[in-house]
Amino acid sequence: MTQPTDIRRERAHRPRLLDLFSCAGGAATGYHRAGFDVDGCDIAHRPNYPFAYHHGDALTYLAHLISTGEIYRYAFVHASPPCQHGCALTVGTNASQGWGGTHVDLVAPTRALLELTGLPFVIEQPNGRAEIRKDITLCGEMYGLGVIRHRNFELGRWTAEQPEHVPHRGRVRGWRHGQYFDGPYVAAYGNGGGKPTIPELQSAMGITWTDVREELTEAIPPAFTEFIGRAALDMLATARTEAAA
Ligand SMILES: C[S@@+](CC[C@H](N)C(=O)[O-])C[C@H]1O[C@@H](n2cnc3c(N)ncnc32)[C@H](O)[C@@H]1O
16 A cells, blocks of 8 residues: 555655647646656647647657657656547537548557557547547546536556546536527637637636637646646555565
């Protein structure tokens, strides 16, 4: 069993986490708060990312880290491959705009490379068609946020307990099919009628360091990955204790 002292030692030691498809660092910030040091990787220039990051293709970079052995600087990997191909909230829009076939599904090749690392990992996706195991599903209401934002996490080479889902307090505010709905949550996607302002989005997501709408609407609320990160640190502490015994 993990002892509190093991957990404290693991937290003091701050293992490194590789954050693939890192955008402006919603996920990264939660992991950092949990106790990881974080490096990112994104194909777009992301000056708002709050940690060091590699600017380039995540699959090429991960393959490079594996082939050189540099991947073993890391204790854990998180990946948020682009989701427009499969996200339930955008798939209708994409199809109506004729964009449906333009997004490449990067989930399967990302998983294949992550398996090669031998490290524990997480792949995150929203609800939709992307094929991941929903080992953990988190919701903004679990953390008192102003977004619902269900996100699924496939845990590779480790397990953690699914926290209980809590009932939503009401609806997502905005227009749907010509009707306006009020409610305690904002829609953190798109840019249409009734969508939140940037300050509303920042406050609802718990993200203060970017005011770029696209970065806010792509992000995982840091509260989600702070929860996952704490569970991962407990798992790593247990693994270290068992290896030392
Ligand atoms: C859903 S967002 C990730 C959100 C991030 N996890 C967060 O919490 O803020 C996906 C990101 O993947 C990046 N991206 C798309 N294709 C990529 C590729 N081939 N390699 C690296 N990054 C890529 C996009 O620029 C975008 O920033």
